[in-house]
Amino acid sequence: DAGVIQSPRHEVTEMGQEVTLRCKPISGHDYLFWYRQTMMRGLELLIYFNNNVPIDDSGMPEDRFSAKMPNASFSTLKIQPSEPRDSAVYFCASTGANVLTFGAGSRLTVL
């Protein structure tokens, strides 16, 4: 199993641009999570899905953030428009058998 796969690993963009982060969870896992990690706030849960359905998006900071999971093997996190304060590492994770497995993360820098 290749684990949780995230792309891109690094993204540098300018303020106001749209950013799309992608995630492929582990096959068979029925929960998918998006986290954001910054020095100031640590690890924050943004949103999570169960069987492709969003369950809790209370951690999504603003309407500029949106997430979708069109099928069991793919999810996106979109930021439009991006701002410098969105610079962070974004992690996708999926869970099965009581183990949360993380991807390697997408490091976003917004100039």
Next chain:
Amino acid sequence: AQSVTQLGSHVSVSEGALVLLRCNYSSSVPPYLFWYVQYPNQGLQLLLKYTSAATLVKGINGFEAEFKKSETSFHLTKPSAHMSDAAEYFCAVSGGTASKLTFGTGTRLQVTL
């Protein structure tokens, strides 16, 4: 609701010394507890988990943790630190499943010669 508190954002030990990273939890239901490790520029990796079975849990890389309900603690230990243990360690709690974890703020472990 669940929460965890990690005491000490930075811990420094000598190579070969005991590692002790502290975690206290709060949970309104019997908790599931986890320790994760994060190496630089990588995602979080599960070290060990407690899911209401044995209170002493052994994990990877020689780490273990003991669930103490009376102290609401789940401290992480390793008898002898190795240079490769230098990383950030996160304690996490969930309310009975692994479906939604709440993470602590992390403890950065430094290992010196």
